[in-house]
Amino acid sequence: MEEGKSSPPSADLTSESSLEHTDQDSNKATPLKKIDVLLKATGDAPIMRKKKWAVEGDKRVGWVADFIRKYLKLESSDNLFLYVNQSFAPAPDQLVRNLYQCFGSDGKLVLHYCRTQAWG
Amino acid sequence: MAEDREILREVWDGRVPVCIQLASEDHNTLSAPDPYYLMVPRLSYFPLLMDKVRKHFLRFISPDLHEEEMWLESDGMPLKWHYPVGVLFDLHCGGSSLPWALTAHFSHFPEQDLIRCPSREVVESHFMSSVKEADGLKHRGQIITNMQSKDHKQLWMGLCNDKFDQFWAINCKLMECLPEEGFKFIPFRIHFPCQPSLQRLIKPQTDDGRKVTLEELLQEFLPRGNEGDRVVIQGIEVPRDTPLQWMSEHLSHPDNFLHICHIPTQG
Incomplete structure (x- = not known):
């Protein structure tokens, strides 16, 4: 968490998206560095006007899914599936940092989201 | 063999x-x-x-x-x-x-800590997702993508019904690699009793062809471990000089991940 910073709780995803916010040496404790996450719609999922978000690495995938739900004004009961590499759905408690470290490229993590199961 | x-x-x-x-x-x-x-x-x-x-x-x-x-x-x-x-x-x-x-x-479901599991199908799709992720790391996903859905089903049913031969008839394909190269990356996660798991990339061999061992993985990703900490895989403390490639092929769970438990010293 961003201790000592005065950003409001809803600003965890900020609009900044410069590449210096990548998290390359996160083997060390670098909780302040955010990770660029690119959110892409798939199937009949509504498109987000803003696609690139800086996310704290210790946020969970489930947290990102809740954020998308809120942004798209979906009901909490609406299905929302997130995919990495257009192939697998990470567990909701997987950390964004873990995924970025293993599947990030060009300084960002790409997540596809959809309303119905798209892959597998 | x-x-x-x-x-x-x-x-x-x-x-x-x-x-x-x-x-x-x-x-x-x-x-x-x-x-x-x-x-x-x-x-x-x-x-x-x-x-x-x-x-x-x-x-x-x-x-x-x-x-x-x-x-x-x-x-x-x-x-x-x-x-x-x-x-x-x-x-x-x-x-x-x-x-x-x-x-x-049956009450007070801890929504903050646990994912809901409404059906066996949820377990199945979680399992298959892990297998796909692991193959993405090992073979860029080429083997799992080229399998037929009946092969996927056979993996899952082999696990559900405790049928070793049924499961390994398919899983052995996911373990294929050139002996001199090994997998592209070793799918592993390090788990801790009270904090989120850690997952990173590691290759089974160095650029000059030397086999990477468990010791090197731990040094790279758990540099602050204490002397008495235990590292447990499948219930055993594996010798630290064991090559990761061998461990990945033999000690992985059916989801094709090597699950490494890091147990800190008591007290």
């Missing part, structure tokens, strides 16, 4: 004894119902094993809880059903006292 196949079999046959009690706040009878004892496969997942336990306890809980999801707790810690049984055992029990004492709950 014959010897190695025996290791696969030993790992497959791993079981842990558990004793499941119903949470005292959930039973509506004067005395507590008998606990339920069973041997559970290390490689399986709790939701696949709990049908009988659930049925056993349903007689003792109030009818308005009958449709609720049953969840398990070990000494105050809610158990993540999407981790293999053996990983949970190594993290939260370790065999210090057997059988492993668990509590079954």
